[in-house]
Amino acid sequence: MDFQEILAHHLLDHPIVKLARIGGTTLTLTEHLLMMWIVGAVLIVSLSFAARSETGAGKRLRTAVEAILIYIRDSILEPVFHERTHAYLPYFLTLFFFIFTCNLAGLVPYGATATGNISVTGGLALCTFMLMQFAGIKEQGLLSYLKHIAPSGVPWPVLIILYPIEILGMFVRCIALTIRLFANMISGHIVALSFLSLIFIFGAMSKPVGFMVALPAVVLALFISLLDVLVGLLQAYIFTILTALFVGEAVHPH
Amino acid sequence: MEKLLQPDFGLMFWTIVTFLALVYVLGKFAWGPLLYAIERREHHMREEREGAERAREGAQKIQADLEAKLAGLDAKAREVLADAQKEADALRARHSAEAQREAEQLMAKTRQGLEEEKRRLVGELRREVADLSVAAAEKLMRKTVDADVRKTVLDQFFQDIEKGGGKN
Numbered sequence: 001m002d003f004q005e006i007l008a009h010h011l012l013d014h015p016i017v018k019l020a021r022i023g024g025t026t027l028t029l030t031e032h033l034l035m036m037w038i039v040g041a042v043l044i045v046s047l048s049f050a051a052r053s054e055t056g057a058g059k060r061l062r063t064a065v066e067a068i069l070i071y072i073r074d075s076i077l078e079p080v081f082h083e084r085t086h087a088y089l090p091y092f093l094t095l096f097f098f099i100f101t102c103n104l105a106g107l108v109p110y111g112a113t114a115t116g117n118i119s120v121t122g123g124l125a126l127c128t129f130m131l132m133q134f135a136g137i138k139e140q141g142l143l144s145y146l147k148h149i150a151p152s153g154v155p156w157p158v159l160i161i162l163y164p165i166e167i168l169g170m171f172v173r174c175i176a177l178t179i180r181l182f183a184n185m186i187s188g189h190i191v192a193l194s195f196l197s198l199i200f201i202f203g204a205m206s207k208p209v210g211f212m213v214a215l216p217a218v219v220l221a222l223f224i225s226l227l228d229v230l231v232g233l234l235q236a237y238i239f240t241i242l243t244a245l246f247v248g249e250a251v252h253p254h
Numbered sequence: 255m256e257k258l259l260q261p262d263f264g265l266m267f268w269t270i271v272t273f274l275a276l277v278y279v280l281g282k283f284a285w286g287p288l289l290y291a292i293e294r295r296e297h298h299m300r301e302e303r304e305g306a307e308r309a310r311e312g313a314q315k316i317q318a319d320l321e322a323k324l325a326g327l328d329a330k331a332r333e334v335l336a337d338a339q340k341e342a343d344a345l346r347a348r349h350s351a352e353a354q355r356e357a358e359q360l361m362a363k364t365r366q367g368l369e370e371e372k373r374r375l376v377g378e379l380r381r382e383v384a385d386l387s388v389a390a391a392e393k394l395m396r397k398t399v400d401a402d403v404r405k406t407v408l409d410q411f412f413q414d415i416e417k418g419g420g421k422n
Contacts, residue, residue, distance in 0.1 A: 012257055013265065027264045036269065040276045047284035051291070066292060069285075089289065090281035098276055114269075119262040123269025186258070 003197055010193055011186055013117055032114040039101045039114070047097070069093060076241050080248030084139065088247070091131065096240040099124070103185055103232030107225055115235075116185040118178060125174040128243045132170065136250035148253035173246055177239060184235045188228040195221040384415060 013032045020027040050062040072092055077085045099115055106113025114120045136145040150162045195217045203210025388408060 008257070013262065025263045025267070027268065030262075030265060033265060033268050033272070036272050040272060040279075043276065044279055044283060047280060047288075051284050051287040062288070066288065069288060070292065086289075090285045091277050093285050094273070094277040094280045097280075098273060117262075117265065118259060119265040120269045122261055123266040124273060126266065127270055127273055 003201075006197060007190065007193060011116060011189060013112075013119075031112050032117045032120060035105055035112050035114045036102065036120070039098065039105050043097055043101055068096070072096060072240065076244050080244050081251065084251075088135070092240055092244060095124070095127075095243060096236050099181070099239050100233060100236035103236060104229065106185065106189065107228055107232075113185050113189060115181055116189060118182045121178045121182040121185075124181070124239070125177040128177060128246060129170065129174045131243070132247050132250040135247050139251045140253060144253065145250070152253070170246075173242075177242060181235050181239055184231055185228075188224055188231055192221045192224040192228070195224065380415065384412065 013030045015028045015030050016034060017029045018026055019029050046061065047065065050058050050065055053059050053062060073085060073089055077088060077092055081088055102115045102120075103113065105111045106116060115124075140148065149166050150159055154162060198217045199210055199214045202213040391408075
C-alpha cells in the first residue's frame with residue numbers, strides 16, 4: 001500500500017496520446033485536457049440549450065445562469081469597466097463558468113480536476129495577464145498605458161525603483177492566481193484521499209480496527225467532498241473577481 | 255510527487271487555446287442570446303416603469319388641476335354667498351328703514367288726527383259749556399237784565415272765550 005502512489009494516481013495528470021511536437025514541447029492529449037474538453041462541450045451544449053429554452057428544465061437552468069450572469073455583470077464588472085462592461089462580459093462569464101465546472105468535474109466519479117493542475121491554472125492566469133495588457137493598451141493607448149504602469153506624480157528617482165516593482169507585481173499577481181486556484185482545488189482532494197487511506201492503513205494493522213475506522217473516515221471524506229463544492233464555487237468567484245480587479249487597474253490609470 | 259509542481263507547457267498551451275476557443279464559442283452561442291434576452295427584458299421593464307411613471311404624473315397633474323378648479327369654485331361660491339348676504343343685509347336695512355318711516359308717518363298722521371279730534375272735541379265742549387253757561391246765566395238773569403244788555407254781555411263773553419280758546 002503506497003500512499004504516495006495513490007495520491008499520484010488521483011492527482012497527477014496522465015498522458016493519453018501524443019498529438020504533436022513543437023520545438024521542445026510535446027502537445028499531449030492528457031486526462032486533464034480531455035476533462036477540459038468535456039467541460040467545454042458540456043458548457044456549450046447546456047448553455048446554448050438553456051439560452052434558447054422557454055420551458056422545463058432548460059428554463060430553470062436558464063433562470064439560474066441568468067442570476068449569476070446579472071450578478072457578475074452588475075456587481076463585479078460594472079464597478080470596474082462602467083460603460084465598457086458589455087465588451088468584457090463574455091470573457092468573464094466564460095472564465096467563471098469554465099473554472100466552476102472544472103472544479104466540480106473533479107467530484108464526479110471517473111472525473112479529474114483539471115483546475116488542480118498547475119499548468120491549467122497557469123494557463124488561465126496567463127490569459128488574465130494577456131487580457132490585462134490587451135485591455136490596458138486598448139482602453140488607454142500604448143503610450144499612456146506604459147506611462148501609467150507606475151503611479152503618476154512620483155519623482156523620477158523613485159520611478160526607477162517603482163517601474164520594475166510594478167511590472168514584477170503584474171507577474172506576481174498572476175502567479176498568485178495560479179497557485180491559489182491550484183492549491184485550493186488539490187488540497188481538498190488530498191485531505192479526502194488521506195481520510196480514505198486511513199481505512200487501509202489501519203486495516204493493514206488489524207482488520208477490526210480498519211472496519212471501525214471506515215465509518216468516520218467515509219463520513220469525513222464525504223464532508224470534505226461537500227466542502228469542495230463550496231470551495232469550487234468560491235474559487236471560481238475569487239479568480240473571476242481578482243481578474244476583473246487586475247484588468248480594471250490596467251484599464252484605469254492610477 | 256514533485257511532478258505536481260512541474261509546469262507542463264504543452265498543457266498550458268492547450269489550456270489557453272481551449273479557454274479562448276470556449277470564450278469565442280460561448281460568446282456566440284450562449285452569452286449573446288442570453289444577454290440579448292436579459293437586456294430586452296430590462297429594456298421592457300424600464301419602459302413599463304417609465305410608462306407607469308408618466309401615467310402617474312399625468313394623473314397627479316389632473317388631480318392638481320381638479321383641486322385648483324375646486325378651490326376656485328369654492329372661492330367663487332363663497333364670494334357669491336357673501337354678495338347675497340350683503341344684498342340681503344342691504345335689503346333688510348332698506349326695508350326696516352322704510353318700515354320705520356312708514357310707522358313714523360303713520361304715527362304722525364295718527365297724532366295729527368288725534369290732535370284734530372281733540373281740538374274738535376275741545377271746541378265742542380267749549381260750545382256746550384258756553385251754551386250751558388248761557389242757559390244758566392239766562393235763567394239767572396232773565397228777570398233782571400233785558401235782552402239787549404244780555405246780548406252785549408254774551409257777545410263780549412264769547413269773544414273772551416274765543417281769545418282764551420286760541421291760547422289753549
